[in-house]
Amino acid sequence: MMTDKIIDAVRRFSMIPSGSKVLCALSGGADSTALLYALIGVSEQLEIAEIVAAHLNHQLRGEESDRDAEFVSGLAANAGVRLYTGRSDIAAEAKMRGMGIEETARAVRYEFFRMVCEQSGCTRVATGHTANDSAETIIMNLTRGSGLSGVTGIPPVRDRIIRPIIYVTRDECLEFLDRIGVGYVVDSTNDDTAFTRNHIRHKVMPELTKINRAAMANLLSFAELARGDYDYISSQVGISLLSTRRVREGIAVDAGYFSGLHDSISSRLCRTLCEIVSDAACEISRGHVDSIAALAESDSPSARIDLPHGVVVRRIYTDLVFCRPSSTPLGFDPVDISDGVDLTLPEIGAMVSCRNADSGERDIVDNLFNIFYVKRDMIECGLSVRPRVQGDSIRLAGRGVTKSLKKLFIENKIPAHLRPMTPVLADGDRVVAVPGLGIDEDYASAPGEPVIRVEFQFLEDTL
Numbered sequence: 001m002m003t004d005k006i007i008d009a010v011r012r013f014s015m016i017p018s019g020s021k022v023l024c025a026l027s028g029g030a031d032s033t034a035l036l037y038a039l040i041g042v043s044e045q046l047e048i049a050e051i052v053a054a055h056l057n058h059q060l061r062g063e064e065s066d067r068d069a070e071f072v073s074g075l076a077a078n079a080g081v082r083l084y085t086g087r088s089d090i091a092a093e094a095k096m097r098g099m100g101i102e103e104t105a106r107a108v109r110y111e112f113f114r115m116v117c118e119q120s121g122c123t124r125v126a127t128g129h130t131a132n133d134s135a136e137t138i139i140m141n142l143t144r145g146s147g148l149s150g151v152t153g154i155p156p157v158r159d160r161i162i163r164p165i166i167y168v169t170r171d172e173c174l175e176f177l178d179r180i181g182v183g184y185v186v187d188s189t190n191d192d193t194a195f196t197r198n199h200i201r202h203k204v205m206p207e208l209t210k211i212n213r214a215a216m217a218n219l220l221s222f223a224e225l226a227r228g229d230y231d232y233i234s235s236q237v238g239i240s241l242l243s244t245r246r247v248r249e250g251i252a253v254d255a256g257y258f259s260g261l262h263d264s265i266s267s268r269l270c271r272t273l274c275e276i277v278s279d280a281a282c283e284i285s286r287g288h289v290d291s292i293a294a295l296a297e298s299d300s301p302s303a304r305i306d307l308p309h310g311v312v313v314r315r316i317y318t319d320l321v322f323c324r325p326s327s328t329p330l331g332f333d334p335v336d337i338s339d340g341v342d343l344t345l346p347e348i349g350a351m352v353s354c355r356n357a358d359s360g361e362r363d364i365v366d367n368l369f370n371i372f373y374v375k376r377d378m379i380e381c382g383l384s385v386r387p388r389v390q391g392d393s394i395r396l397a398g399r400g401v402t403k404s405l406k407k408l409f410i411e412n413k414i415p416a417h418l419r420p421m422t423p424v425l426a427d428g429d430r431v432v433a434v435p436g437l438g439i440d441e442d443y444a445s446a447p448g449e450p451v452i453r454v455e456f457q458f459l460e461d462t463l
Contacts, residue, residue: 006168006176010038011045015162016124018047023113023122024081026053028072028185032128034173035165036079037182039126053083054116056109058090060101064188071185084116102195110161117160129154129163132170135219136200148230148264153223169216237268249314249415250277250323255296258320266293273322278309296320302416316415331420334386339452345385348421349459350435352385357453370456372425372433375445381428383454387420394431397441408437425454 055072076083094104134153141150193199208215244253267289274282305313314321332347337354388405395402425433433439435456445451
């Protein structure tokens with residue numbers, strides 16, 4: 001019996017923990033109405049604590065939308081379930097969000113469901129997606145140039161969203177409702193083939209069925225296989241994530257390691273890292289992925305690629321770094337320092353303190369070159385902290401050679417975009433010291449000489 005098939009499908013593919021409260025998304029159409037009564041039919045056996053219905057009026061079809069809302073109200077009352085209703089001007093909302101009508105309607109609908117779950121205590125949201133919806137989605141995504149993820153169909157479970165009748169056809173839903181004597185409403189826009197999904201539903205699927213009567217079943221079988229492959233590849237992407245690391249700019253992965261990954265892994269790793277950095281769903285094109293792969297194999301130590309959603313991929317020597325473009329302006333204003341000064345340079349995340357020190361007084365070890373004992377008698381113009389300027393050079397104590405700061409920055413692999421933020425301790429035009437690199441030999445003090453102690457403390461590991 002068909003009546004048994006939809007009930008059995010919900011029971012067999014149960015996604016509902018015992019004792020759960022379930023929110024049924026109820027549009028009033030055949031699929032969602034069949035879902036509601038199927039859930040009621042298995043509620044006792046699956047020990048569902050309560051079934052709650054929710055209906056959002058999208059206000060897109062005028063009186064017809066209001067008719068649907070009224071119908072759903074009566075339907076819920078007859079079924080004996082609590083109903084939560086809402087209204088949203090989807091057309092206006094789409095304009096405000098800069099999104100399409102269908103995309104906006106879906107987003108607002110799920111926002112409404114989340115709100116109802118909070119109010120009602122429901123832990124699962126059941127939607128009436130059917131096997132037909134899944135097959136149509138596969139075809140639609142294929143024609144749009146989707147990758148593997150797009151041909152896995154509509155997932156039976158995603159977080160707390162469940163689709164208990166995803167393996168039931170639309171015809172089976174209609175026959176189920178006919179058997180139990182329950183009516184439903186019809187959305188007049190479902191016949192408008194100007195919409196892509198409707199065109200596939202009314203034009204494409206019938207033609208495919210003429211070629212093979214099992215076309216829809218075969219599409220769903222293909223989706224199951226694709227989902228298994230996709231899950232495996234996703235697990236390998238998870239393993240590759242273990243080779244990434246957090247750095248100041250964002251998330252880094254060794255360029256050589258990245259280049260050695262199979263294309264199916266590296267492309268998904270790109271998308272995953274973009275989503276982590278942007279904290280949002282991030283769709284990047286095949287062209288973007290190819291550009292990142294080329295960047296990983298290039299010889300450039302400081303190139304970058306700008307991606308959608310405000311994500312930047314930088315080549316920082318041997319690393320690819322996925323990050324957000326810095327909102328901090330490059331460089332910082334010079335500041336004068338003298339005995340007793342304590343100041344913060346928020347642009348570069350550093351604190352600087354300056355003190356006259358007793359002869360011979362100094363810290364035992366400073367392996368980071370962040371503390372400098374400057375020979376006081378050498379200071380002519382007064383100390384300042386400023387960015388590097390063209391022509392800056394230093395003869396580091398103990399090195400015996402004068403080098404430009406630009407060359408030293410390159411040798412010490414300070415990323416190009418961070419060099420303007422690297423502080424330079426200066427005496428007029430002369431470079432006294434650079435944190436992380438060392439002090440000029442002319443300013444380096446000997447025991448017993450009067451000194452001024454300058455210490456840099458970095459709020460983050462910037463150097």
